[in-house]
Amino acid sequence: MSRRTVSALILALAATGYAAHAVAQMDHSAHTMPAAKPVAANVAMEEGVVKKIDKAARKLAIAHAAQPSMPAMTMVYSVKDTALLDKLQVGQKIRFVTDPADSMTVLRVEVAK
Ligand SMILES: [Cu+2]
Numbered sequence: 421m422s423r424r425t426v427s428a429l430i431l432a433l434a435a436t437g438y439a440a441h442a443v444a445q446m447d448h449s450a451h452t453m454p455a456a457k458p459v460a461a462n463v464a465m466e467e468g469v470v471k472k473i474d475k476a477a478r479k480l481a482i483a484h485a486a487q488p489s490m491p492a493m494t495m496v497y498s499v500k501d502t503a504l505l506d507k508l509q510v511g512q513k514i515r516f517v518t519d520p521a522d523s524m525t526v527l528r529v530e531v532a533k
Contacts, residue, residue: 466518470508480526482494507529508531512531514529
């Protein structure tokens with residue numbers, strides 16, 4: 421491959437990566453955030469109540485509060501780390517953070533006081 425071909429390939433890959441990133445962010449905005457929030461503000465926590473815990477499947481059903489873009493509802497989220505589920509009980513009020521790249525994956529959970 422010539423140098424020029426390699427640079428063109430790198431540019432093409434970079435462009436693809438950017439597009440995918442933008443789409444992932446848009447998905448997340450549509451689900452949980454009002455538009456125009458910078459990525460750094462994505463640490464805002466959502467509120468909800470634990471409805472079901474399934475450690476074997478690494479799933480967590482949460483009745484989440486109303487959000488700017490969606491009404492209150494129960495949704496089933498995935499967790500990457502089942503240790504997140506250890507401290508939870510059905511019926512507990514929680515605050516949680518979802519993955520900016522995948523709004524159906526919970527990254528962090530806190531029991532609300
Ligand atoms: Cu929802």
